[in-house]
Amino acid sequence: MTKFTNLNRAPTAPNAKRTEIQNPELWNFPMDYPISIIGHEGEHDTLRNEVTLILAEIFPDFDAASIMVKPSKTGKFHALRARLYLTSADEVNRLYTALDKAKTVKTVV
Numbered sequence: 001m002t003k004f005t006n007l008n009r010a011p012t013a014p015n016a017k018r019t020e021i022q023n024p025e026l027w028n029f030p031m032d033y034p035i036s037i038i039g040h041e042g043e044h045d046t047l048r049n050e051v052t053l054i055l056a057e058i059f060p061d062f063d064a065a066s067i068m069v070k071p072s073k074t075g076k077f078h079a080l081r082a083r084l085y086l087t088s089a090d091e092v093n094r095l096y097t098a099l100d101k102a103k104t105v106k107t108v109v
Helices: 041-058 089-101
Strands: 031-040 068-071 077-086
Touching: 031 041, 041 068, 041 077, 041 089, 077 089
Parallel strands: none
Antiparallel strands: 031 077, 068 077
């Protein structure tokens, strides 16, 4: 008998929501964490403002001036890039939950 394994899905934490850390054993806090937040081109100022408010709420010491904005090659999207200093899984979960609810955010990498 052959047993098939789903290779596309990593094991997840019990009862984890989509916006929560899925593999907590892979995270070592505190840590520097690069993040790219992608939104549509026409909303790039609104995207920056919304993301800045989210980051300031979760990371009070975050310097908003450090956010870099880069348009995509096609010009359809803008990526905001930042480096965050994470101290706990709770910060990660709060961050991804807030970004998931943000109207201007399309994808977070």
